Amino acid sequence: QKEVEQDPGPLSVPEGAIVSLNCTYSNSAFQYFMWYRQYSRKGPELLMYTYSSGNKEDGRFTAQVDKSSKYISLFIRDSQPSDSATYLCAMSAKGGKLIFGQGTELSVKP
Amino acid sequence: GAVVSQHPSRVICKSGTSVKIECRSLDFQATTMFWYRQFPKQSLMLMATSNEGSKATYEQGVEKDKFLINHASLTLSTLTVTSAHPEDSSFYICSARPTGQGDAYEQYFGPGTRLTVT
Numbered sequence: 028q029k030e031v032e033q034d035p036g037p038l039s040v041p042e043g044a045i046v047s048l049n050c051t052y053s054n055s056a057f058q059y060f061m062w063y064r065q066y067s068r069k070g071p072e073l074l075m076y077t078y079s080s081g082n083k084e085d086g087r088f089t090a091q092v093d094k095s096s097k098y099i100s101l102f103i104r105d106s107q108p109s110d111s112a113t114y115l116c117a118m119s120a121k122g123g124k125l126i127f128g129q130g131t132e133l134s135v136k137p
Numbered sequence: 138g139a140v141v142s143q144h145p146s147r148v149i150c151k152s153g154t155s156v157k158i159e160c161r162s163l164d165f166q167a168t169t170m171f172w173y174r175q176f177p178k179q180s181l182m183l184m185a186t187s188n189e190g191s192k193a194t195y196e197q198g199v200e201k202d203k204f205l206i207n208h209a210s211l212t213l214s215t216l217t218v219t220s221a222h223p224e225d226s227s228f229y230i231c232s233a234r235p236t237g238q239g240d241a242y243e244q245y246f247g248p249g250t251r252l253t254v255t
Contacts, residue, residue, distance in 0.1 A: 035178060061242050070141075070230050070246035071181070115180070119242065124171075127180040 030054050033116055033128030042137050046103040050116035050128045053097065057118040057126075060092050062101045065113045065130065074114075075101065106135045140164055141233050143247035150221055150254055158216045158250045160231030166211040167233035171244060172204075175228040187214045211236065221254040228252075 033050045040046055048062075058079055063071035075090040077083045077099075083090045089102040099118070103110055116128040140163040150156050160170055168189050173181040185201075187193040187208035195201045203225075205217040214233075218225055228251055232244040 031180075033180075059240060059242050063246075068228075068249065068251065070143075070232075070248045072246065073242065076242045117242075119240075121240070124183050124186070125181075125242070125244070127182075129180045130178070132178070 028053060030126050031116065031118060031128045034131055035129045037132040037134060039134045039136060040106055042106060042108060042135055044106050044135070046101075046106050046110070046133060046135075048101040048103075048114050048116075048131050048133070050099050050118075051097055052099070052118055052126075054118075054120065054126075055094075055097070056120040056123070058121050059119045060090070060099050061117045061125070062088075062090055063115040063117060063127075065115060067112075071115055106133075108135045108137050111135050139235070139245045141231065141245045141247040143229075143231055143250050145250060146248060147251045148253070150252070152222055152254055153220055155217055155219045156221055156252060158218075158229055158231075158252075160214045160216070160233065160247055162212045162233040162235075162245070165233070166236045167214075168211060168236045169234040169244075170208060170214040171232045171234070172206060172214075172216050173230045173232070175230060175249075177228075181230060184216075218252065221252070223254045226252055226254045 062075045065071040080094045087104045091100045113130040115130040185195045193206035208214040230249040232246045234244040
């Protein structure tokens with residue numbers, strides 16, 4: 028079993044839709060939870076970072092962490108074509124290395 | 138701020154040759170840099186962690202004699218793929234952690250280098 032599981036998609040939605048991206052994990056020591064956006068042939072860029080459980084909102088993006096269920100989510104409201112990219116979840120224990128999910132390929136159609 | 142560059146962005150080489158990839162932190166110092174590998178539609182896999190002035194720490198299954206890492210300054214780490222073979226073709230991404238930062242999320246990624254071995 029992989030430490031981090033993420034549905035690879037692809038996911039296609041119309042412009043303006045609410046997008047839900049999810050990851051599950053098995054290591055209860057993970058404390059830091061990140062979402063990265065990666066455009067084709069580019070390096071990942073950090074979108075959201077959450078420490079431990081809870082919600083965090085930044086503009087159209089909301090990250091949720093449920094440590095009891097070992098489940099994290101990223102919601103994108105009012106999705107735009109420019110949001111089309113691969114979204115990677117990543118997590119780590121304190122002082123540990125980043126463990127990435129497989130990435131979900133998202134396409135937002137105008 | 139927090140920009141990381143990689144050079145070259147793309148490289149094609151013949152089987153058996155060696156290729157060097159540079160990773161630079163442009164506006165901050167980085168005691169620690171990381172090298173990842175990413176196959177198409179797959180996750181980033183950590184290959185090694187390099188610390189300035191000391192030997193790199195390689196992940197299990199990564200051949201240290203094949204993937205030579207040098208972190209000679211606080212702004213530069215290099216990855217040399219020695220005697221490259223077609224199976225080494227991949228997208229190599231580095232990241233850099235600003236000196237003084239200790240948590241895993243505090244690393245900034247470069248744009249990646251696409252290596253194709255023919």
